[in-house]
Amino acid sequence: MKDSASVAERVFDEGEVVGVLTTEPLGRLLDYKAPEGGCGTGDFVEVPLGPRRVLGVVWGKGEGRWDPAKVRPIARVLDARPMRAELRSFLTRAADYTLTPWPAMLRLATRAPGLFDPPSMRKVYRLAGPVPNRLTEARARVVEALRGWGGAAVTLRELAEAAGCGTGVVKGLVKLGVLAEEEAPKDTPYPPLNPAGLRALAGQQVAAADALVQATTAGEYQTFLLKGVTGSGKTEVYLEAVAECLRRGRQALVLLPEIALTADFLARVEARFGARPGEWHSGVTQTERRRLWKMCGEGGVELVVGARSALFLPFRDLGLIVVDEEHDTSYKQEEGVLYNARDMAVLRASICGCPVVLSSATPSLESWANAEAGKYLRLDLGARFGVAELPAMKAIDMRAESLAANRWISPTLARGVEARLERGEQALLFINRRGYAPVTLCRACGAQVGCDHCDARMVEHRFLKRLVCHQCGATKPVPQACPSCGVEGKMAAVGPGVERLAEEVAERFPKARLAVLSSDLFGSARALKEQIETIAAGAADIIIGTQIVAKGHNFPLLTLVGVIDADLGLQGSDLRAAERTFQLMRQVAGRAGRADRPGEAWLQTHQPEHPVIRAILGGDEEAFWRAEASERRAAGVPPYGRMAGIILSGPDVAQIFDLGGELARRAEPLLRAGAQVFGPAPAPIARVRGRHRVRLLVKAPKAVPLQPALAEWVAQVKIPANVRLAIDIDPQSF
Ligand code: ADP
Ligand code: ZN
Secondary structure, eight states: OOOOOGSSSSSSSSTOOEEEESSSSSSSSEEEEEEEEEEEETOOEEEEEEEEEEEEEEEEEEEOOOOOGGGGBBBBOOSSOOOOOOHHHHHHHHHHHOOOHHHHHHHHHSSSSSTOGGGGOOOOEEEOSSOOOOOHHHHHHHHHHHHTTTTOOEEHHHHHHHHHOOOHHHHHHHHHHHHEEEEOOOOOOOOOOOOSOOOOOOOOHHHHHHHHHHHHHHHHEEEEEEEEESSSSSHHHHHHHHHHHHHTOOEEEOOOOHHHHHHHHHHHHHHHSSOOOOOETSSSSSHHHHHHHHHHHTTTHHHHHHHEEGGGGGOOEEEEEETTTTTTTGGBOOSSSBHHHHHHHHHHHHHHHHEEEEEEEEEEEHHHHHHHTSSEEEEESSSTTTTTOOOOOEEEGGGSOOTTTOOOOOOOOHHHHHHHHTTTEEEEEESSOOOBSSEETTTTOOOOBOOOSSSSSSEETTTTOOOOOOTTTTTOOOBBBBBTTTOOOEEEEEEEOOHHHHHHHHHHTTTOEEEOOOGGOSSSSSHHHHHHHHTTTTTTTTEEEGGGGGOOOOOTEEEEEEEETTTTTOSOTTTTTHHHHHHHHHHHHHOOOOOSSSEEEEEEEOTSSHHHHHHTTTHHHHHHHHHHHHHHHHHTTTTTEEEEEEEEEEHHHHHHHHHHHHHTTTTTHHHTTTTTEEEEEEEEEEETTTTTEEEEEEEEEEEEEEEHHHHHHHSSSOOOTTTTTEEEESSOOO
16 A cells, blocks of 8 residues: 555645634634644644634745735644545545535535544443333433444444433443443454455456456556346446455445445455455444544455445545446435535546446436447446346326225235246336325315424324324324314325335235335334345345335345336426436346246336336437437536526525525526526425525526536625525536
8 A cells, every 4th residue: 555645745844824713603714823743735733723622734935915924823732644635636626616615515525533542532322231120211212222323332422412411321320230340442453354255256247347447556556337137237247346356455445325235245355355444424333434434544444344434434545436327316415515426526536546346237317328429438237247137117007907095005916916927036126105094184174284493294104103204204193183173084095105015015915924014114224124134034025115225125036026106206307307217217227037936017007108117118229329419419407518506595485585586586607608597486395394495596608607607696795694595506406
């Protein structure tokens, strides 16, 4: 591994003025004087800011805009590896692309808690003694939370947070002897991985792996689009590139879209490389995250598997990035700093000078188009590995099926499920709706129950015995009387959700063992993983699931997938609706027939002749992409044009519409650059948590450098303190 990383690039002598980027929302660089003993570029430092001390990184020479007599000295240089030039450059370029203030970007890169505390200050807690049968509710929650972490050492703050109680409750349990308080363990390197033992690849896998391995050896930037149906061996192929990266002594990063997928993946890495890699996501303890952050910088971890935020880790020598399921919308961070991890992975790889692999069975139109244009190198894996065939797909025309009221499984689909049960195989019924019923309305007056804080309907969850807002999480009891007209006993659940479908299945197939997979039914990623494992082992006959079943899980006995409502995603005006539906349906169908049994996927639809439905049913996939591409090109939207959304949110709807109107009137900087502005209009979700939201959309031809124009434009309007303005470059919906 290169060793330059441990040497600061430029040494400033005591008293020299340096520019420091802090994590506080204050412009860009602040001037400070180098402390006694000097400092270097990239050093982590603590600097005085008003009465406080805050974290910062020495970014370079000071700008000298202030009277040197007034510039304060850096309080102390922290005992950590300096941030490398590569990461600093990534942070500033990512910030400038997404129009994020630099300090907010630095916060993303320093998000391991207690990063710079000495170990003696970091106490951790674990279960020590017997747990008494009777505990107060809060204490019981603490014990429960610790068990959820499976015996890991957890800090005071995160334990209290997870249990939703004060820190005193934790301390009380220590006094009782139920918990032990210990000093945090030392941050030790991760066990080495063994990259030896090449897999015997087959068919198109060979050429694809060769290309990836070659690029990894060369250590040059290149984006690959690795495309192949589920089960074609994409993971197998990119793990060869990971192996090569490890042999070169460089670090590799694999991004996964969903925490629930990591357990499977970690097991696979362990089987392949003989040890577990570093793991980074919100389900990992703070102590472990801190260790991983440190080991990234010291080279004490060779492979990191993580969620999108792993992109901001301070790798010492990153040699390969993989973005698995690259089309997945959860790569887009929709709160705080708005970024798409897939695009940022490409940016970081280009700065590191290393290959990046975007892997998917159903690539995003963006990546497909970039491959068409020759910017990305496309590698195709055609068939499924071994004997497994892609499932045969067909539409069930719901116009020709007879269904009783409040029933959603057609006679045709029911017969298919029946046949699976007789053969001892599994069937999966997919419905992309959580809860019991999407609408609760009054049969007397027709009013629907909505959220008090959002523009969203409340969804009934029988499991919780409450109505839940899927926007903000607010809940309320199912009303006996209509909140609008007051008539009693007329409230009705309308439409199907996963829980209601489960009810129908239980009635129709009373002997079958059911498993319901919906993200909200599981308290933790661990519980979900256990459920998935028992299903894979054959503990269920019928699986009923929402979107989470579409993602990468492997059920060998599953031979029939039934999609309850294939038309669901096709409604609405979003230009991405077709792409989304296409991807989701193909992914779900890909769950069937992964092992030695052929699978089938049946789609219940009211519009079997819809072009998207026809494309899903195994028509010409490339033709679908080309048709989509030409529609987007005609509309001048991504990936054939640039786009940004400006969201104004605030408590007063008139105020934010006024501000939006003012922005629209002062569009001169945009127009001059060749961009257009639309709106203001209510945002796709017009009210969240009591805050109203309006949106303006900016559209520009590809050649327009949009960011500087946007920055100049929004700077003209003063945004009051009670309003938030967020700029969303490349919005997900338009
Ligand atoms: P994908 O990532 O495209 O869904 P995987 O890499 O998970 O596909 O491969 C699907 C299954 O086939 C896995 O169980 C994997 O171990 C197996 N497999 C794929 N290629 C090979 C190979 N060349 N040799 C042995 N097993 C393979
Ligand atoms: Zn709400």
